[in-house]
Amino acid sequence: MTDTQRKLGILACLVTIVLAVLDTQIVSAATVPIVRDLDPAHGIDKIPWLVSAFSLASAAMLPLYGRLCDTLGAKPVFLGALGAFLGGSALCGAAPSIGWLIASRAVQGIGAGGLMSVTMVVIAQLAGPGAKKNKGAGTGGIVAGGGMAAGPWLGGFLADHAGWRWAFYVNVPLGIAALATAVVVLKLPRPATGRSVDFTGAVLAAAFSTALLLVTEWGGKQYAWTSPQVISLALAFACALGLFLRRQFTAAEPILPPSLFRIRELRLGFAIQGLTGAAMMGAIYYVLVYLQLVRGISSSSAGLYLIPMAAGITAVGIATGRLTERGWSERTFVISGSAVGTAAYLLLAATGPHTSLWQLRSALLLVGLGFGQLLGQLIQLVQQTAPRHQLGVATTAIRFFQTLGGALGATLFGTLLNRLYDGPGDVGSLVALRGADRVAGVTAYVSALDTVFLCGAVVMALCLLLALRLPRTRPVEAKPVEEPAAV
Template sequence: MSSSTGRRRISFAVCIVTILLAVLDQNIVSAATVPIVRDLDPDHGVDRIPWLISAFALAATAALPLYGKLSDSYGAKRVFLGAVATFLVGSALCGTAHTMGQLIAFRALQGLGGGGLMSITMVVMAQLKGPGGKGPGIAGIGAVIAGAGMALGPVVGGALADHANWRWVFYINLPIGVAVFVLAAVLIKLPHQASRHRIDYPGAALAAAFSTSLLLIAEWGGKEYSWGSATILGLSAAFVALLALFLWRQATAAEPVLPLAMFRNPVLRNAFALQGMLGIALMGTVVYIMIYLQIARGISASDSSLFMIPMAAGLVGTGLSAGLLKKRGWTHRTFLLTGTITNAVAAVSLVFTGVHTSLWLLGAELLVLGVGFGLLLGQVLTLAMESTAREQLGVATTGIRFFQSLGGALGTALFGTVLSRMYESKVPGGSTSTIARLSGEAHAHAVRALVTSVDTVFACAAGAMVLAVVLAVRLRIPGRTDGPDAAGRAGGHPVVPVNAK
């Protein structure tokens, strides 16, 4: 084996570890939220869990539109190293937080780097592989890594929270991240393909601003402030104005971060909406299943995290079977219809979760949910790539990630509001954060109220998946096949093969 081949294989391994680190960090906090709350804010911390989760997602979402342009202008390796460094600084600061406010702010900084760990790493892998080059299948490893991250993240997070300290949930990133940074800096050699582009910083700032306004409305509306309050009305007006400015900027900028022309492509338009619904549904299940298990059933963080294993197994199993299913004639539309229907059925079944629901039944429901997500994983992104002109592959890819992240952040905030409002309607003046300190009938009543409130969240997630089914049914891909040599037109736009570089 030549030295260049060995260097490239190690570089691929570094990229795979980086993606796994990104997926792990999206899931590792979910199992440690309750211990974090008990330490930093035992009275009102549960109500701020949505911010802890969505701060990372929102910051990553805001950064996503910029990463593609920065990579084109300065080179993928430089931007990759910058994203890893930012992620490491955010992780270190999260471990030192002494209040929920500090942790949420540091989590947002971590998210700025985390937004590039997945997207730019894929660019690095593509450039390492090169046109027609040999190397790991970039799309093929997605399901395995996502499943491993979904399974290991909550397990590692719960174990650290129970047996060490929740701060190690963030500190564990440091040795791995430093190793990734050093190896990438020394070993990764990419062709110099950077060319100067105009970077639409105002457009990216407006995207972050209108996204934040929308998230604040979802988080505060009807909970912190009434829907008719000056604060919510002001935020609503700001959201409309900022969104209008963003659309104007995208229509007039020389190189917009999210070209409006893409929305004239019906395949991309449906793909963006579908990915947003998937982001909403995923956050509405994983986060609140952990809350249900730990608060309502009294299961420790480490033990509750084991319930993610069936979901991860379903995801990995169907993800690895995708190639065989394609050989048997499954098209993108078949994958999307089957996956969304499967997820809708699983989400509806979660609505009937009760105080004494069999944990075996819950595990089976999560397995089915994993099967559904496994059928969907990567299909929307691949479809978007195949339905996009070559010169728009970068913005289409980050656009898919943008809508998924925005959907996840918005869903977390909305579901947090739904949970709090539903619980307070059943336990006036009560807080979900104080359930563990209650006893007797008061505790039993509070648990029943929490479970019915969580069921309402699951119903909202099921509604998102039903809407995803409708979008999948409406999806039409004229004039193309689903094979790797697909050619023709998709919604008036040239089809680009998945493996095109």
């Protein structure tokens, strides 16, 4: 590939990452017009499935995508994932009912799981001959983080000014352009033949991750933690996880090879990424809830407060990318990012009912500066360290652990918040309180929220401790296996 072809290929990958990540958040800001248009009588009860169907399908496919990349090659898997995402987006935009929209979101999620992981494999393989650093992978992580922060605002903007269907239709022309570009310019290595795909392991991975995500989605919300539904799902998760682990140690070509966890950088990188996913989702979600419940800011306007976070992620990502090219180690930025993230959460823990909104913006900027270092450098660290023939499974694994960590973090933080709240009614009724009850409720809520943010600081401090255990020596990039053909 020429240098121009490589740049076009990376651009196509970055566009698809933005589209996929935006769609994980974009629906949350468009729920009201969706319900009003498709099912004003009963649609509100089905809204959680619009988010769940997408996230469940996306997470369930991640381990399989990694193995398919290492078996079939990254290009056909990337094109297939992008095609599924575009088809799901078109079906979502044309949805005549809530049920149709939920099913289409699942199709879209199947494709999005690949776009948020396989693209990183493609970018890694697009590194020029003799390249010392996979700068594109770090950029992809930064773009993903920025898209996560910008999603709620963009969803609200499209819903208010163009109609909720354009939150999905906007993917189609951009996605088609990226698809055409990828078909024409990408010429990627084809793995050696004779390798198999452990579909049994993939099914078990999908089963335990789906059960876990449903427990975190339903527990304490749709159903009580002690309800038969949640207990059954928890048992299903435990059984599927046990079978999955057994399969990984017995399969000839495991979907998530245990050998990866024998590499210190990968083992620690996966753990830090999972904790980072939990902390980042907590920062985004609970700041938005605070702005709406305590400060009375609309959902679309609240999304604007995440712009400093997105700006911090982008700015620090560009800076760290250039510094690593000059010889700075990934370990340095993982440590620095964890420390800054800890400080950001401590600043958020000082939030009160009347805290200056500029102080809140400053805290979110600090959040972005911390997570921006982690999102880019952890992916780069994993790809620099992973054996070349396992690049796909290692790259998708880090995204898989981030997804599971985000789900667990949101649930644990939410449960802690509800238990700590000692005001009138419960957290859900806070918006309806008036007068003295409103003042007491807001005070109790903010006090509980500050404790949640302190727990977020503890999570980031744990990331810092793990980061300090990373080897000081720079990981040696693995030698490529024989890859005789390009597709």
